[in-house]
Amino acid sequence: MSAARPASRPTPSPALLRRLLRAKDRMDAASDEAWPVQRLADLCGLTEAYFARAFKAAFGLPPHRYLLSRRIERACALLRDTDLSVTEIALQTGWDSLGTFGRTFRDITGSHPAAVREQLRRETPVQALAGMPLCHLMAAHRPDLRSAVSEKRRQAAAATTATSDTHSDKELT
Structure with a gap:
């Protein structure tokens, strides 16, 4: 096994x-x-x-989640390595709608594309990656999509509700 x-x-x-x-x-x-x-x-x-x-x-992973992970992985690489606008990156990575790209990107990575661009550039200067094999680089930045994006949204909403319920309980006591 x-x-x-x-x-x-x-x-x-x-x-x-x-x-x-x-x-x-x-x-x-x-x-x-x-x-x-x-x-x-x-x-x-x-x-x-x-x-x-x-x-x-x-x-x-189901085929759709695998494809999403590849698209987000490619978008992260473009955000890190190019000065293309977020709209251009969304179109180059296969998204028809900037809104859908932004929402899905945020749901998967936890941040908006511009914030991820800043973080990636701050953490990994392009010169430091020059000798690294591309397959290793891509695997390191591959998003984890073992759960569906909609499931992640439900979990985040439940966590927010639980937090607000806890605050409400404290106010009552």
Whole structure:
């Protein structure tokens, strides 16, 4: 048993894994494109439902969350390494709406793009990254999307409600 994979998750066959890697590689190469499950399933020669289940079993994330993580990862790299505007970065990383990009970016990273730009530039000067392999650099900045963005929003709202309830209880005593 591997520590990275829970015991309940079966190991996909090598042939299935090759098909899934084909879809994953396509998403990596063109994360700015639209990748609906139907398109990915067709690429692999699988049904939509089977593809989605197999992808999650193999890589630990559903296809949509994986694509989101790649887009946010790319946006963080562009924020750190370029002087492009947030709007240009949103469009280059596959977002149609600046509002959706900003909200999703904030939900995943915890900060707005401009704040992340400042933080990344302050913490990691571009010259310090010159000798580091790109794959290691990208993996280090990959966002954690094991839970859905909407689930993170619900948790944040619940935490805010719990905090306000605690303050209300203190005021009553």
